[in-house]
Amino acid sequence: MTFYRLVAPLWFGEDYAASLADPTIVEAWNQRLNAQREEINSLKRHSTEQIDALTLRLGEMQARLMRLDALGQRLVEVAKLDQGEFNFDTPPALGGPIESYSGDSYRLPDLTTSLDQIQAQIDHRAQQLELLNDLFANRQFEAERFIAGRPITRGWLSSHFGYRTDPFSGRRVWHAGVDFAGKEGSDVIAVAAGVGTTAGKRGGYGWLVEINHGGGLVTRYAHCKELLVKVGDIVQKGQLIALMGSTGRSTGPHVHFEVLKNGRQVDPIKYINRASR
Ligand SMILES: [Zn+2]
Numbered sequence: 001m002t003f004y005r006l007v008a009p010l011w012f013g014e015d016y017a018a019s020l021a022d023p024t025i026v027e028a029w030n031q032r033l034n035a036q037r038e039e040i041n042s043l044k045r046h047s048t049e050q051i052d053a054l055t056l057r058l059g060e061m062q063a064r065l066m067r068l069d070a071l072g073q074r075l076v077e078v079a080k081l082d083q084g085e086f087n088f089d090t091p092p093a094l095g096g097p098i099e100s101y102s103g104d105s106y107r108l109p110d111l112t113t114s115l116d117q118i119q120a121q122i123d124h125r126a127q128q129l130e131l132l133n134d135l136f137a138n139r140q141f142e143a144e145r146f147i148a149g150r151p152i153t154r155g156w157l158s159s160h161f162g163y164r165t166d167p168f169s170g171r172r173v174w175h176a177g178v179d180f181a182g183k184e185g186s187d188v189i190a191v192a193a194g195v196g197t198t199a200g201k202r203g204g205y206g207w208l209v210e211i212n213h214g215g216g217l218v219t220r221y222a223h224c225k226e227l228l229v230k231v232g233d234i235v236q237k238g239q240l241i242a243l244m245g246s247t248g249r250s251t252g253p254h255v256h257f258e259v260l261k262n263g264r265q266v267d268p269i270k271y272i273n274r275a276s277r
Pocket of ligand 1: 159175177178179255256257
């Protein structure tokens with residue numbers, strides 16, 4: 001023993017033995033090791049946090065998707081569409097986050113698969129909702145733009161379209177619209193959806209609302225007491241747009257109602273008398 005103890009420094013070389021024993025080097029090594037351990041732990045913690053956050057988002061996405069499905073399903077029912085054409089009640093893909101989420105963090109491959117599945121579901125639903133939207137837009141817009149009914153809720157037809165005796169001059173003159181008489185301040189409503197293109201005072205018309213319905217069709221509501229829409233307003237069918245009055249060239253409270261087709265007044269009676277679609 002004594003021999004080795006004596007010999008070892010000689011055998012390994014004096015410097016090497018000394019370096020092994022150097023406490024500062026050992027300390028440095030330990031520090032490096034600890035730093036790496038800490039880094040790994042931090043990375044692990046970080047990725048777990050990220051996975052948890054992603055899992056949470058995945059759960060939210062699927063909840064949203066389910067709400068969209070419910071909405072789509074309701075739209076299909078409301079519109080009385082062919083159910084087979086729009087399928088919003090397909091069961092969620094197997095292994096979805098809601099069924100399997102148990103509080104544990106996802107493993108990465110699971111998460112990737114779930115994200116892919118939900119992406120595919122969203123793409124599919126988006127496509128269906130898009131189709132549904134197109135269908136709705138066309139159908140509803142056409143029906144809404146369809147001019148039908150009277151521009152008032154209470155009152156009576158007091159003058160037809162065509163030649164008549166002018167109430168001011170007593171002469172035979174052309175009457176370019178239909179008159180509805182009623183109580184001053186009663187409702188004047190839009191006969192179809194459109195955009196307000198005139199809302200103001202205009203000569204003999206008095207306070208006038210003009211609505212463009214597209215397709216070359218315009219309606220006018222004249223002699224109003226008060227206007228309730230502005231130029232540029234989107235107007236719904238049946239919307240209250242003005243109050244009946246006697247402004248302009250008028251002898252008493254009434255609405256002078258015109259329908260213009262490609263800029264020319266036509267007899268509104270066929271529009272008034274037809275049933276709404
Ligand atoms: Zn008139």
